[in-house]
Amino acid sequence: MQAELLFAFYIFMLAAFLGFQIISKVPPLLHTPLMSATNAISGISLVGSLVAAGAHYNPVSTALGFIAVTAATINVVGGFMITDRMLKMFKKKEGKKP
């Protein structure tokens, strides 16, 4: 159990460092899409809520899990879709006039 926890901290630390490195290279131009994409990624809580909603441990856990699944799915689906919608608009050459 102790070793497992330490291992989890390793993963946390490495991912955080990696995140710092990658994200500090994102130019201000793309900060809004970045934020909306990382927000969609943080919808990964869905993975935890799926088990709570489907395992039928007890009615309360199921209800909480169901709400959590709904909330996290809004983030995942909405987040990736709107990021794509935004990024579609970023163009280099002058496009056609609207």
Place this chain on the structure above:
Amino acid sequence: MSTALIQLTYFFASALFILGLKDLGSPETARRGNLFAAAGMFLAIVGTLAHRDIISYEWIVTGMIIGSAIGAAMAIFMPMTAMPERIALSHAFGGLAAAFVGISEYYRHGAEMELLKTVPVGFEVIFGALTFTGSLMAFGKLSGYITQVPVTYKFQNQSNISLFAVTLALYVAWLFTPSYPVLFYIMLGLAFLIGVLMVLPIGGADMPVVICLLNSYAGLAASATGFVLSNNILIIAGSLDGASGLILSIMMSKAMNRSFTNVLFGAFGSVAETVPGAAASATGSVNEGTIDDAVTVLRNAQRVIVVPGYGMAVSQAQHALRELADLLDSDGVTVKYAIHPVAGRMPGHMNVLLAEANVAYDHIFDLEDINDEFSKTDAVIVIGANDVVNPAAKTNPSSPIYGMPVLNVEEARTVIVLKRSMSAGFAGIDNELFALPNTMMVFGDAKQTVTKMVQALKS
């Protein structure tokens, strides 16, 4: 066997998240990056559905259908100008999901929980809950349901800090006596309250920092969930999100010349405390120009720089602005856009709006790349920006924004300021730029003004 398979999907999902974020670093690859991340998420979800504890799918499917419908509707119909609100709202959903998973875990295991689990559960629940209410408050402020003016009262910082200390004490007490759920639920309630009180004193202009910070908290809550469930993908995705929010909030506070600790410990309102009063003192000597005056200046210009701010977003002037820039461009005028890091209500806010109006991103420049060019510029159009072009930040040590990096617009030959009225910016301070001899103020709604300028330029 099925556990190994789940772990394998998580492994690939993590790789896809990281690749996706890396691709988000350049506008050419960003769309692909977003697709990678989405594919990673899809893999992780499909993998999890095979989890052996899941015995029925009715609630999962219902939740996912409702969530997808709401999420998709928001993504399709929400106007780009409402992006800060949407982001704030989605942080609220993220916080809620994390908090509920934590509560569900505690409800299920109760007093049997070991310290190794209660530590992250408490962390997850506290961060999830305060992210939820804090983000709802931010949403309310951004969409105008709650006043954007900082709400302050006596001993605000002291009472907030005491509240936080009490919550922390409850948390520690509960860690040692997990058989007392009452401690846990009071702690949860206080965390919800902290979220509200934390954002209450924050003014509109400080929103970029708050949004980034809440982004970071939502990530940390997800990461804590990973510790609770011993789930690596949650730890990885959560810490990537946490790191991203943290970096952005550090960048934003730097751009406002506030130390990060100052921001972290809820002193957001402190700049705005020096607020109202002498806003109109500069009115006496400003040069007010008409639409025709402004157009004459632009006709005689070779180089023009546009400086957009939150006012452009409010009046939705970006399309008219782009039309104006097109006309100038066809007359051989070089038009560039200068974006201050904290222009608008979230990082990159102006870039998204200009992109929506079809402005090519290689015409858009960051503060440090363009600040030396103002002295060689014939005309600057300041549209709905105020504090980010205030020269007092460079010249007046007693100004609350002294030391904040600003755009050197006053170095240009003529500065055309489009503004609704003579009111002060969100920091509540006078802007001496408006009274400079080379400044021309054009009052009115930004969109209408720009549209009229386009018509005048055509004729």
